Amino acid sequence: MEFLARIEQDIPPDMDPDRLAAVKAAEAVRGQELVDAGKLVRIWRIPGRRAVYGLYDVDGPDELHAILSSLPLYPWMDIEITALGTHALDPHSA
Amino acid sequence: MEFLARIEQDIPPDMDPDRLAAVKAAEAVRGQELVDAGKLVRIWRIPGRRAVYGLYDVDGPDELHAILSSLPLYPWMDIEITALGTHALDPHSA
Amino acid sequence: MEFLARIEQDIPPDMDPDRLAAVKAAEAVRGQELVDAGKLVRIWRIPGRRAVYGLYDVDGPDELHAILSSLPLYPWMDIEITALGTHALDPHSA
Amino acid sequence: MEFLARIEQDIPPDMDPDRLAAVKAAEAVRGQELVDAGKLVRIWRIPGRRAVYGLYDVDGPDELHAILSSLPLYPWMDIEITALGTHALDPHSA
Amino acid sequence: MEFLARIEQDIPPDMDPDRLAAVKAAEAVRGQELVDAGKLVRIWRIPGRRAVYGLYDVDGPDELHAILSSLPLYPWMDIEITALGTHALDPHSA
Amino acid sequence: MEFLARIEQDIPPDMDPDRLAAVKAAEAVRGQELVDAGKLVRIWRIPGRRAVYGLYDVDGPDELHAILSSLPLYPWMDIEITALGTHALDPHSA
Amino acid sequence: MEFLARIEQDIPPDMDPDRLAAVKAAEAVRGQELVDAGKLVRIWRIPGRRAVYGLYDVDGPDELHAILSSLPLYPWMDIEITALGTHALDPHSA
Amino acid sequence: MEFLARIEQDIPPDMDPDRLAAVKAAEAVRGQELVDAGKLVRIWRIPGRRAVYGLYDVDGPDELHAILSSLPLYPWMDIEITALGTHALDPHSA
Amino acid sequence: MEFLARIEQDIPPDMDPDRLAAVKAAEAVRGQELVDAGKLVRIWRIPGRRAVYGLYDVDGPDELHAILSSLPLYPWMDIEITALGTHALDPHSA
Amino acid sequence: MEFLARIEQDIPPDMDPDRLAAVKAAEAVRGQELVDAGKLVRIWRIPGRRAVYGLYDVDGPDELHAILSSLPLYPWMDIEITALGTHALDPHSA
Incomplete structure (x- = not known):
């Protein structure tokens, strides 16, 4: 079951740079895990914003929430x- | 270059059924052409609404507009x- | 899997009364079928509006869309x- | 009399972890009391957010306010x- | 139990004048009945708009909905x- | 001349409790003065929020502003x- | 007592031209009467829109509503x- | 003096095709006149919408309104x- | 050329009182200068808010921005x- | 390919003046580089706000994001x- 998530980050401009770098590194690691597990199937940057669209393939709302709340940047998101429902024309649903 | 389009249809409840059926059939044919041409790469239904999310892979805004305005239902959309920008984690951008 | 739906009806004040009565009667029949099938588990009226909140228990977004678009009043909704995700405190999830 | 409450929490990302844990524990205790008293009849998580929908069965707006403002997390909510009005189709109102 | 209702009317500028006059006359009669019954306790005009604020004193959401949907202008509202909850300072709650 | 005011308070969750208690006590005193003077004719709590609706009877916008800006909690409101205009049906305008 | 009114007109593009011309002519006459009476003290066009800002000097909300609802274009507005409250710096309030 | 205008067209899907073609042709002629006169200095299409951004260089709000209201499609816009104010970095303001 | 400005101030409730008094005093001085220069032609308070409407008569957007950004309270505004375009009925444009 | 960016800055009123001056100076330098490179083709100030409209000519969303996130003030933007799609009337697209 697929869900589209629009994720905006609101990180304070004055966050300690070392802490920010550490959180971002952890975020990238966790993101890669979700990609490898087939949970995060697409991710795009929204230009000019600290924001992404993510397409998740999960069992349902509970797994989705578990995944999103596991993100290191979740407290700032x-x-x-x-x-999303399936559409007869969708090439990936055939 | 990918674009995400949220498409809401506002079809009058009293449109002539034959006309509506004809337009919807033409819409499905045009949609399949766009899928076959690799322009419409994903499409999802938004449950409970006459609405979809479409993911388009096009040369730029001009091709996107040409495609969207070619849809038979475009006057009601x-x-x-x-x-969308690319993201380092995206499995399809690798 | 549960979904909360806020449903607003926009019925023209000048719809033919016989037609309106027929559509509303069909709506009540279809609603009762969904209740009997355990798909529509709660429904509340929003006072002062032609609107309801409905709580649906379905397999996922596709069944939800099939159910909602089967409603006789769907073209005016x-x-x-x-x-909805489950919550540890919820008495019905125990 | 039932009320639907959409509750968003806005907890600062940098709240002291011990304090946050204590408040959350108190919140769970208070929530369970409300469930046991039959006041909080359903509660769902909104995926990806620090938010819930709660369905309350109370005497009226005053009891509702007393309950909500008694929540340990209320200052951040x-x-x-x-x-909610009753609907003829509702299985729980029969 | 009191409820505050903001009521906007959207009457088509080209409604038949006789019909409009008849509906407005019926609305005034029904409004007076509600005042006499102690259900409509205050009503104010919002200047420059076809809109009012009404303060209703009713048993709960069901009676409120029954009253509002009984208004002759309801289909256009x-x-x-x-x-509304009570407030310790309110002179009418003493 | 009557005005309806929707007043939302945004008090920081971490305000010093003694200071908050003092400001709230002063607010109650000032509110009672306005009630006694016939300026604040109704006040209701909006359930679940730090918010009220107040109905003021004043000479005009200037007196209204003087009253509201005299509230001890005004800096957080x-x-x-x-x-509000008068309505022919209003029981209090007769 | 001054009020600022933002007035948007929503005239159907296909209104009969003679009728539209007649209504607009009547609107201009009524507007001039309000200017001559000192009720409409300033009026500005909002560029690119069928909209104006009007500054009215009236006894209160009731006279304001009587004036606005007397406008020939009122059904489409x-x-x-x-x-507006007075400000110590205002040159016209001195 | 430059103004940025976002122009959305709301043309009914069922407008008579001959009339629509005539109005669009007139719109193109008028647009070219504005370009030739140096009044319309840039114009872009907003993809997927019947909408444009236009950049106008005019004497002020009055000329801007005269130009926009002279457009054949103005009744549907x-x-x-x-x-827009000038910016020290702007290459065209040097 | 006239512009209407809606100005909301967002001053922290805990700003140092001496600093606040100094900034407000400077604001009043600067406002009087603008009045004396004929730039600020009207100013009204919006009751219940730290907000005003100001009517400015300036050469264009650049002078307007220079004036507004010269206000001592500008960082909090x-x-x-x-x-604003001129209107044929406006008494001050005659 | 052109993109229109509306950029609002939210700089805390109490930022250290030296730091603010340094960041603004760096912003001006970076802006000039983008102008010289032909990436920032127009920029306008939005009067009364810490905001600009910028017109960028870039290869696509990725270059746009790289440019915008390189701005020294980006964390506060x-x-x-x-x-933007091209329009047949645009003088710069001929």
């Missing part, structure tokens, strides 16, 4: 999700 | 697009 | 859904 | 409530 | 209600 | 006012 | 008003 | 303008 | 401006 | 971009 504002996330809006959309449950 | 309200479309919001987001230009 | 504007529906916003929220995917 | 933004709450929107909707008064 | 958009209504937002707010459930 | 966000206030939206609506000028 | 959407009006938002702001009650 | 919704226009938001932004007055 | 959120300003929305509207360029 | 909120940026909304619009992908």
Whole structure:
């Protein structure tokens, strides 16, 4: 089951640079784990913003929430999700 | 270059059924052409709405507009697009 | 899997009364079928509006969309859904 | 009388972890009391957010406010409530 | 139990004048009935708009909905209600 | 002349408790003065929020502003006012 | 007492030209009467829109509503008003 | 003096095709006149919408309004303008 | 050329009182200068808010920005401006 | 490929003046580099706000994001971009 997540980050401009670098590094590691596990199937940057669109393939809302709240940057994220239904034309649903 | 389009349809409840069926059939044919041409790479239904998210892979804004305005249902559509940048984690950008 | 749907109806004040009565009767029949099937588990009226909140228990977004678009009043409805995750305190999830 | 409450929490990312753990523990205890008293009849998590939907069964707006403002996390909550009317189809109102 | 209702009317500028006059006359009669019954305790005009604020004193959401949907102008109304709690300072709650 | 004011308070969760208690006590005193003077004619709590609706009877916008800005909690308030016109049905305007 | 009104007109593009011309002519006459009476003290066009800002000097909300609802174009207008208080710096309030 | 105008067109899907073609042809002629006169200095399409951004160089708000309201499609347009100030970095202001 | 500015101030409730008094005094001095220079032609308070409407008569957007950004309270202001066109009925444009 | 960016700056009023001056100086240098490189083709100030509109000519969303996130003031910026399509009337596209 796929969900589209729009994720905005609101990191204070004055966060300690070392801490920020550490959190971002942890975020990249966790993101790669989710890609490798087939949970994060697409991710795009929204230009000019500290924001991404992520496409997740999960069992349902509970797994989705577990995954999103496991992200190291989660405390600074504002996330809006959309449950996605399949469409007859979709090439990946054939 | 990928664009995410949120497409809402506002079809009058009292449109002539034969006309509506004809337009929807033409829409499906045009949609399949775009899939076959590799322009429409993903499409999802937004549950409970006459709305979809479409992911388009095009040369740029001009091709995107040409494609969207070629849709038979275009006169009844309200479309919001987001230009997407690549993200280091994205499995499809590797 | 539960979804919360806020459903607003926008029925023209001048719809033919016989037609409106017929559509509303069909809506009530279909609603009862969904209740009997355990798909529509709660429904509340939003006072002062032609609107309801419905709580649906379905397999996922596709069944939800199939159910909502089967409603006789669907062409006049504007529906916003929220995917719901389980909460440790919820008495019905125990 | 039932009310639907959408509760968003806005906890600072840098709140002292011990304090946060204590407040969350107190929140769980208070929530369980409300469940046991039959006041909080359903509660769902909104995936990807520090947010829940709660369904309360109370005497009226005053009891509702007393309950919500008794929550340990109340100072960090933004709450929107909707008064709910009964619907002829509702299985729980029969 | 008091509820505040903001009621906006959206009457088509080209409604037949006789019909409009008849509906408005019926609305005034129904409004007076609600005042006499102690259900509509205050009503104010919002200047420059076809809109009012109404303060209703009712048993709960169901009676409120029954009252509002009984208004002759209801099919043309958009209504937002707010459930009101009592306040220690309120002169009318003493 | 009556004005409806929706008053939201945004008090920091970590305000010093003694200071908060003192400000709230002063607020209650000032509120009672306004009630006794016939300026604050109704006040309701909005459940689940640090917010009230207040109905003021004043000479005009200048007196209204003087009153609202005299509130001890004014620096933490966000206030939206609506000028109210009289309505032929209003029981208090007769 | 001054009020600022933002007035948007929503005239159907296909209104009969003769009728539109007649209504606009009547609107201009009524507007001039309000200017001559000192009620409409300033009026500005909002460029690119069928919209104006009007500054009214009236006894209060009731006279304001009587004036605005007397405008020939009132059935096609959407009006938002702001009650204005005097400011110590204002050259016209001296 | 430059103004940025976001222009959305809301043309009914069922407008008579001959009339629509005639209006669009007139719109193109008028647009070219504005370009030739140096009034319309840039114009871009917003992909997926019947909308454009236009950059106008005019004497002020009055000329801007005269130009925009002279457009054959003006009755179907919704226009938001932004007055633009010069910026020290702007290559065209040097 | 006239511009309407809606100016909201967002001053922290805990700003040092001496500093606040000094900034407000400087603001009043600067405001009087603008009045004396004929640049600030009207100013009104928005009741219940730390907000004003100001009517400025300037050469264009650049002078307007220079004036607004010269205000001592500018760092705490959120300003929305509207360029105003002349209207045939305006008494001050005659 | 052109993109329109609306850039709002949210700089704390109490930022250290030396630091602010240094960041602004660096911003001007970087802006000039982008102008010289032909990437920033137009830039306008939005009067009364710490905001600009920028018109960028870049290869696509990735170069746009690289440029915007290279700005010294980027951590304090909120940026909304619009992908622009070419229009037949545009003088610069001929």
